[in-house]
Amino acid sequence: MEFKTPSLKLITFAIIFTTTTTAHAFSTFNTAWNPGANTARFGGNPAPGGATWSIIGVGISDASGPTDADHAGVTTSLAALNPALDIVSIIDDAFDLWASVSGFTNLGQVADSGVGFGASEAGSASFGDIRIGAIDFDGPGGTLAHGFQPGTEAEFLNGSIAGDIHLDNEEDWGGTFDLAYVLLHEIGHALGLGHSDVPGSVLLPNYPVDSLGVPIPTLAFALTDDDIAGIQSIYGPAVVPLPGAPILFLSALALISFMKRKQTSSTS
């Protein structure tokens, strides 16, 4: 390729740079639900790239040691954030959505024994790798929710809070903010993603607003190319299931029949 003017060279460089930048705009934490590392809480079965989850009940306090005023209170009912919604199904759908585009596996909901969040695992299999609960943060506005990077007590030496998600129970989850969208965002963090700067990404730090700066109450429950590139950088691409034996058999029959017909037509 020959450049006629320096500007053209610069434009080409800009295009290459743009492509590279946007493709890597996601960020990741340095831990994930790694093979063999997160086995303590679900019976010792190694689960490469998989995690269970549970709902933190009511009246549970922070047992993770010195944190901050955000966790000064106790948890309240997650379902009460918006009684009109089936929050458990939304959480499951959000895990499934991340799993559908990557090598991560949603190992599903497990019971939660109700120990303080961030408590020592101590061989307990009685709560999920990722625990999700509602607690008072900072009143309406400000921080809507937060998630902790994935990992285990063995990695962080500070209890089981890694991967957990807390939603601010003072927000208007019915009419102002889309609970499903925020959960999709926080689960991205719990799986190991940091924030992104790509417009439209689920992992933008600020909740999307309209042209007047008003929060959009209903948002698409979907991932962008940048989100998918991010999660795949941690867990690899989605595993495409091999077709079952009957489908393989029928495909082989169809191929043989096609080849025979072709052979017959060419000899006649």
Place this chain on the structure above:
Amino acid sequence: MKSSLNLLLTLFLISLLPNNSIAMWAGMSDAELIEQSDLIVKATYIGSSTVILNKEKLHLGVLNIEDTLKGDKQDVVFIRLSLRPKNFPQRSDEINFKAGQKGLWFIEKDAQRDGVYEIKHPQRFLPEQQFKSRLPALFKLLD
């Protein structure tokens, strides 16, 4: 012509660079930012240190102030940063700053600690490259 094209391209490339903010926050309007700030200053972040204040261990960041747009004039401001035990997992709403970051800071008083301030929203820091174009509108709101 060529230089203006180069300038446009440079500005375009700069706009693609990741910004400073790293949870999910509800956005704040300029009016809310100004109203909900005890101190608005043009300042540079110098660094942080862990100190004992009234028998409490705190991790404080230091801002060197050049100009005060709202609040009491002072030379430096201490902002409380999260104090985490070693090996504590990273939380998505923690905001960290780098030494040398310069811009406009919209700061709240720490309700629990005298003389200490807080920055708990990514919009509370406006980098120098961005605030110049927004200053006239901000000054209008400050009047």
